[in-house]
Structures are given as structure tokens and as C-alpha cells.
Amino acid sequence: MSHSVYGRLMSVDRTQVLHAAAALLTRKATATMDEVARAAGIGRATLHRHFAGRDALVRALEELGLQEMEGALDRAGLDDGPEDEALRRLVAEVEHVAPLLSFLVTENQLFEGDQQHVGWARLDARVSALFRSGQESGVFRIDLTPAWLTEAFYGLVGSGAWAVQDGRVAAKDFQYMIAELLLGGARRSVEK
Template sequence: MATDRDTVLEAAVGVLSRRPTAHLDEIARAAGISRATLHRLFPGREALILEVGMLGLRRFAAALDTAAVEDGDARAALRRLVDAAVPDAALCAFLAGENQLYDDDRLNDLWEVQIARLHALFLRGQQQGVFRIELSAAWLSEAFFDLVAGIGWAVQDGRLAPRDAAFSLAELFLGGALRRPDTTGTPESTDTAPAVQNDPDRKPETDTP
């Protein structure tokens, strides 16, 4: 029976996301194939890594499609994206950790398309009054993707149960890590500091009265 390339790639990401310098022999063992078979499928380490990266981006693009991130309420769209992206969080972890991937123009172009779609989701959410406006849509996009990657690492290392992954991601990102008071009139928190610092009319603080 022919070896399924995507199955081999998924085995590879399970190894490489934990051990980026793993030898091809280790990857072949994880995939249940010989080193010779691995070499027939992928002529070298660089080719294998690039193919894993392309698989990761294709899966993330598919998650964006499944979640219909361009449609409707941004909060609901983000929750759909959480459910769609978490099953492939290990691939996102690989993408986040393998910087050499982005030397490839084809992969880099595909990444730019997907991150732009995520950016547009957060920008729409800000316009709808769903997401905080003192945090840029670009930063929210990067933070979300990195949290998905973090879920991938945590599940792989046994620090997070797979069944809790989507809930943990949605609650942390949408709710924030800090508990906020329910009442108004409380002292200003550090969460609002960036907006104050970015105020062009604000005069510099000095130590003198």
C-alpha cells in the first residue's frame, strides 16, 4: 500500500515541534517507515520541513474557511475559528517555531494571506465593538496564532488535556488572563496604559514638580 504523504508529515511535525534538530531516522521511525522510504518521499531534510510548513498553512487556511471568518458577528466567528484550528494546533506550533520556513517565498506569501484574513477578522470585531480598540488588530492576530501554537505544545507535552484545549484557548483569549472588576469607577488598570502612552497630546512625565 502506498504511504500517505500527509500521514508522514503529521508524524514529522510530532517529532520536529518538540525536537527541531531531530534526525531523519527518528522521523522515519515515528512515521513507521524506513529511512529509504522517507527519502523517496522527500529528497532531504529541507524539503521535508518545507512540506510540513506548507501542510500547516493549508490546514490553517482550511480552518479559516471552515470558521467562515469573513461572515457575521466577529465574536462568533472567532469561537468557530478556535474549534476549527485547535485540532491542528501542533502544526501551528511547528510554524511558530521553525523560522527558516519563511525564507521560502511561496510559503511566506501563503502565510501573509492567512494572517491578513485573521487581521481583518479582528479589525471587523473592533468596528463592531466586540474587541478592545487599544490593542491593534495586527497584535491580536499574532497573539491569537501564538496562543494556538502554545496549545499545540501544551497538549503534546501533556500539560493540557486535548479535550480542554478549545475551551482553554477561547476563555484565555476572549476573557483575558486577568479577572476584571464588574463594577465601574475602579482605578485605571495597566491594560489601558498603551492607549495613554500612545496619546499624541500627552506631555512627557518628569521627576520635577
């Protein structure tokens, strides 16, 4: 009785399917369920067996995205050491979640009604807290609000993922490019 981790026999990797779906939907949100299935390397019927419909799929993406982001935040250890180094660790941890994060940030069809999802508020708060902490300790400049820095972080991660996926940036440079731009900007420092 070596069922698998969750009691069911495992054939299609739910997580892998969701990551593939996110990668596709980020750049083609109108993609068909059939296209999503193909992109994940499975049949449409199988996709339907795992996710009742498009809504269910999107909600699963949301759930996984939140979960993986929380994990990344945990592993980054944002409370340890200087905030700029913490940010570098966060960028590193976030790399493989990037397409998923990108989809969730972009597609706000999630927010039914007009209130933000609770889980997202938590994430925002954690990232935002890092920037605020950095400002208080004098590591980050104070003329850019934590809210904006958080938003910019999301945006750059998304851009980075896209640039890599599209071949405009080497995958190995992902972390460096994002962290360096976010921390130091494009201008050449007068003093390092």
C-alpha cells in the same frame, strides 16, 4: 483499477507522516531524518522516497500547513456573526492543525532571503482582518493591534497544543482554554 485518490498506490499516508514530523520537529528541530521517520512509524528509506531531503520535507510541511490553515479559515466562516463567536469557531477548526501551525510559526528557516512567504502573508491578513473587523464592530478592544492579536493567537494555539501533548492540559479543554484566555483574559471580570 482502484488506484487511490491520486493515481498512486497508497501505503504511507503522506499527510499523517507530515503531521507526525511536525509534532516532533516543533519540540526538537535538530531531530535526525531517521528520528523523523521513526516518529512517523516508517523507515528512513521510505521517508526519503517521499521527501527528497530535509529541505523538501520542510517545504512539504509548509505547503500542507498553509493548505490546512486556509481550509480551517474557510470552514470557520469568519464573516458570519459576531467576531468573538467567529474566533471560537476558528479555534475549534485550528485544533488539529495546531502542531503543524506551531512548527511553521516557530521555524522561520522557511523564509529564504528576508521576505515573508506569500502564503503566510495571506493567512496573516485573514486572521488580522478578523480582529480588525471585531474592533470596528465594537466586539474587540482597540488598544491591542490586530497584528499583535494575530501573533498572540498563533502563540496561544502553539502553547495549547504543547500543553495538551505534554499532558498539562486535557485535550478536551483545548478549545475552551485558548478561546477563553484569548477573548476574556485571566482577570475575573467585574461584570459578565
